[in-house]
Amino acid sequence: xxxxxxxxxxxxxxxxxxxxxxxxxxxxxxxxxxxxxxxxxxxxxxxxxxxxxxxxxxxxxxxxxxxxxxxxxxxxxxxxxxxxxxxxxxxxxxxxxxxxxxxxxxxxxxxxxxxxxxxxxxxxxxxxxxxxxxxxxxxxxxxxxxxxxxxxxxxxxxxxxxxxxxxxxxxxxxxxxxxxxx
Numbered sequence: 001x002x003x004x005x006x007x008x009x010x011x012x013x014x015x016x017x018x019x020x021x022x023x024x025x026x027x028x029x030x031x032x033x034x035x036x037x038x039x040x041x042x043x044x045x046x047x048x049x050x051x052x053x054x055x056x057x058x059x060x061x062x063x064x065x066x067x068x069x070x071x072x073x074x075x076x077x078x079x080x081x082x083x084x085x086x087x088x089x090x091x092x093x094x095x096x097x098x099x100x101x102x103x104x105x106x107x108x109x110x111x112x113x114x115x116x117x118x119x120x121x122x123x124x125x126x127x128x129x130x131x132x133x134x135x136x137x138x139x140x141x142x143x144x145x146x147x148x149x150x151x152x153x154x155x156x157x158x159x160x161x162x163x164x165x166x167x168x169x170x171x172x173x174x175x176x177x178x179x180x181x182x
Contacts (some may be wrong), residue, residue: 014107017144020116020151027164029157035149038111054152055137059113061102061126064092069105069126073115073142074174075133081177088176089129107145114143115158116151118165128162132173 015023017033024031034052056076063069068091074080086093099110106113107120118128134140140158144151153161162169 014103015119015145017146017149020119020144023119023164024153024157024161027157027160029153029161031151031153031157033144033149033151038147052141052150052152054139054141055134056141056150057115057134059115059142061097061106061113062094063097063101064094066092068092069097069101070094070129071106071113071115071118071126072129072131072172073134073140074131075137078131078133078174079177080174084177088172088174089170108143112143112145112147114145115162116142116145118162118167121165121167124166126167127170128167129170129172132171133175135171 021031021033058074058076058078060072060074060080060082061069062072062082062085064086070089070091072080082094085091097105102113103109105121105125106117108114108117115128115130118126135155138155139152140155141150141152143149159169
């Protein structure tokens with residue numbers, strides 16, 4: 001029996017930025033990367049983002065009490081009430097996943113969390129959620145598996161990338177959380 005595999009890097013290794021770029025090329029996705037000093041927070045990247053067009057992101061790797069894993073690609077300025085999130089997405093209460101789990105599942109370290117890391121989740125352990133506010137922008141920008149770069153792709157190509165990794169593309173309106181009582 002022949003097993004069909006997705007495009008992407010070898011199963012035995014974590015993808016590098018060069019692997020990501022080759023994968024995007026293989027998918028026919030146009031991408032542009034701007035290299036810069038490492039940034040760890042949305043605040044640290046304010047000046048950088050002002051010089052790059054499109055929607056910028058904050059990406060969160062979360063785990064619920066039952067072990068369900070969630071990766072969120074949110075628009076950089078969206079307010080996310082993590083204490084209310086579980087009600088909106090139908091999970092137990094969420095907390096940040098450990099650095100060790102993030103590296104095991106997504107192949108990235110804290111500060112470098114990115115939707116592009118879905119290519120490393122070969123077992124499909126992560127549920128992927130996209131902020132509706134992010135999709136109002138074109139292009140969209142993410143770290144290329146390291147926080148020393150920012151890679152832009154079109155909104156349509158971003159969706160194509162996620163589908164190619166075998167993950168769902170759940171669009172969530174996080175503003176619904178703002179109206180929720182504590």
